[in-house]
Amino acid sequence: MSQPKNQENYAIQVQGLTKKFGSFTAVDNISFSVKRGETFAFLGPNGAGKTTTIKMLTTLLRPTSGTMLVNGYDPINDQDAVRRSFGIVFQDPSLDDELTVYENMEFHGVLYKVPDKILKQRIEELLNFVELLDRKNDLVKHFSGGMKRRLEIARGLLHTPKVLFLDEPTIGLDPQTRNHIWKYLKDLNSTEDITVLFTTHYMDEAERVADSVAIIDHGRIITGGSPAELKKTTNTNSLEEAFLSLTGKKIREEEAGSIDQMRMNRRMWSR
């Protein structure tokens, strides 16, 4: 991986980042950097360590070792500065279903100290951007997965972050909705000065959207570069094939986890 030369030019810099859970190494000594304004894709099969890396960058997990800078700040020692710098769409849903669209946005705005005067207007602009303005007083629990995703994107942008993290933003969505979401993100890239880091295991999306990608497997970064470069070095026609030739395997499918189980339990309790 290339070494960062000038801090100013990088939105994210990671050096020797490692995370162990007990004796298991989920993220193994990775280094990469993301230029300001770039759209960067983190590609890898399930269990590769993508989410764990994002959790460390976003102050949710402490690394075992290594250094990071997000928007020039250290996620370990300067948590609040880092937290103000980024917006995030988590892999799993993170909305409050019992609140309305507007209330979810407002909650976020208050936590991030968006000034009262501009909060309402900014919320309406963003809801308009993701085409949810006419639903603003509806409870989120009646929404489809795609609508929730769009709301999460709008919410992640509310406090005008410098960096937007998107962890599998299109997972479980139908192709049409996926296209929709990438359209917003592309528009965003051209209208706001923002750096986007997303993870996915849909190769075609990464190929279409990302300026630069890093391929991660078993906690290690195997290779990185622009999609065109990767195709060239592996002598393949698509990122999918490049990935296959680099890791020797297909991307595994997401399995239904404990979240579904919980959802059942919750229903039993609250109805």
Next chain:
Amino acid sequence: MIRTIYILWLRQIKRYLRSRSRLVGSLGQPLLFLVALGYGFGPVFQKAGQGNYLEFLAPGVIAMSILFTAIFSGIEIIWDKQFGFLKETLVAPVSRFNIMIGRTLGGATVATLQGIIVFFISIAAGFRPANLTLLPVALLIMMLTALLFTAMGTAIASLLEDMQGFQMVMNFLVMPIFFLSGALFPLEGLPGAIDIVASLNPLTYGVDGLRGALTGQIHIGFFNDFAVLFAVTALFMVIGSYLFSKIEI
């Protein structure tokens, strides 16, 4: 800081008011206790020379509904953890202490409201407070009890990974706290071991104070009741904040 606490408080209130089923369900249970136990055990209680059972029971049932609602509000953190909303609050540039305070105040407000509603249900069932001037004291005890057990719920929820542990907590902690608090039967003349457990149980002091304020029958005394409730509430607020600050997702 105040706005952070306020918005978290408000969220708890909204969630409570919106889950009608929870509202109705949580009112049905106290009503059942008042009617079934109050009228069922009334004659026995009277024969044993203990006076009017409904009068004895009503403060206990109010305390019960506060206990359950408060613990439940605290425990809700597990759901937020599992459903991801907790992450949204934990990556925000606000201190975890303020998040915990806002949530706890919200949960305690809800539990107090619930207690007040059950108070009115008791009145409908025939209960009459002995001394109206002591109602503010009763309210204060209800608020403290609510705060105490919401903080306890928060502390417990910070330690649990998922809802599986919740049943354990209900069976081995919350139920004993309820039954061994003097809410349903007088604590005098109990075997030594139970007596010791009851005196270590913070709800005992909430029930005693509440019964004192509502009916005039008091055994431990207001001063000690308040002292214990204050001390234990403060203790659980500290433990709860500490454990909450240590949550990793």
